[in-house]
Amino acid sequence: MDKPAASHYLMCKDYTVSGELFALVRDEELQMLRTVPAPAEDRLPEYYKSENYISHTDGKRSLFEKCYHMVKRYALKQKLKYINRENPEKGRLLDIGAGTGDFLLVAKADGWQAEGIEPNTSARKRAKEKGISLREESDEVFMEDRSGAYTSITLWHVLEHVPDLHRQISELKILLKREGTLFVAVPNFRSYDAEHYKSFWAAYDVPRHLWHFSPEAIKAVFQQHDMKVIRQIPMKFDAFYVSLLSEKYKTGKMNFLKAFRLGWRSNRKAASSGQYSSLIYVIKHANT
Template sequence: MKQVENAAKEPYKNKELLQPFLSCVDHSVSRETFSLFLDPETDLLVTLPRPSATELPSYYESESYISHTDSKRSLMDKAYQLIKGYSLKRKLKLINSLSNKKGKILDIGCGTGDLLSVCEKDGWDIFGVEPSQKAIALARSKVISSERIVSDLSSLDTNNTYDVITMWHVLEHVPNLMEYIETLKSLLSKDGHLIVAVPNFKSHDALHYKEFWAAYDVPRHLWHFSERAIRHVFGQGGFEVVKTSPLIFDSFYVSLLSEKYKTGRSNILAGIKTGLISNIKARNTGQYSSLIYLIKKR
């Protein structure tokens, strides 16, 4: 793995306000250590140092990066794929609840194309963005409108706007956060809906596992959000959060992976127990392992 950029080169506008929060190891690829810093004004965590734009893709080169494959080899793979089928039905139900009309939907970070496939079959006019060439090949094989899945936002037709834009565990990966939110604003139709799902570092499983919490996933996750952070950054971008809801299964998947990082082995019972406790506590606090934010233009 190449040398990451020095933290002093990080272009974060409030860099002088950042406070040390936690140090984490990249368990998936490089075994390098990265630091998380808190911006107390926004409640946003920032990963430093940040790999350069040319080096960052190498941190995704792992068979364990399951959202870029349809693997069913390991127990974790099989659990992920089983839960994915149930989650797709829930996601489609949420999307269909937003409007009586099935218009244009853009799935940013569409992975292997499963959500686009179910939306297309349900009558939606689908579009997707996926930077991974391995994942995009799988995605295109699953849909009729394969030419509408591109590798970058800049490849989209600038005259198009979308009735629904979805980002399932994508926002934490984008380098230029506020610029990206401005782009989302230009892509979303006047009465459109933006669906953003991200991990929540205020959840019980995050507090329990600390530096071993798998959803920190440094350095691929450049940003780490709480609900206050999401409301702040989207508020700054001219949006408002109108509703939140949980991704219930995330606490189990993340806890199982966190146990492996913490203990060096698959401690299934401990992971399931922590995931369950996290969801039970979140029923009172709202601090689920991952949250879905329904967002509209102000």
């Protein structure tokens, strides 16, 4: 049977760097969206050159950024809690897209042999100032023959950024121990806040986000690689954070109260539907 044709879903603007317009195109078979046109890989770094890209800068200039980091400290502890729950015996951990290294600091302090990969030069420099040395590319890990070496691999809001989705998942499968656990956090375009803000929804973040997932999409994509989702964990703070940015894109103002109400409503609806603004997927090899 022929694969169903892709269909147009939305037009979105890059509000962070370029102001360019991009299309979101639906893959009917996998129930996901992709950004079109996707920038050439050598041009992608240009779309990250902004002081507003907070995960690469550790910026604390505004009330919004200070609140972000306050919530981030709590979220880091929660992520570690999830990992320890799935992996009672601490081993080697790989954080892909490690940003400025904060999660690795928390994991190392808890006894994990934590390593990280981060392609952004300024983020790696900031991590090094904290005592964390990050590799630039996953190829460096493969050169050291780390097949099946990692008890846990984490991608916190990273999978949506990778140019070659299936190559990335294939690499994850090779690096992960047979009984190991993969943690993938991504936005969910089926959430209430996504449906409300439509093209202004900040988690589309084109063209940095090349892929846009639903829970069904994550399950289908990883199933193609003989991996299975065993659990979904909601990221409830994301509904508020994304709504704040979406309000700014839509109206030019943060509108804290309106964004808070929208985020609360999104989480309330997701309590029954499961369609949270962002979700963490706990994934294992299919035959374990």
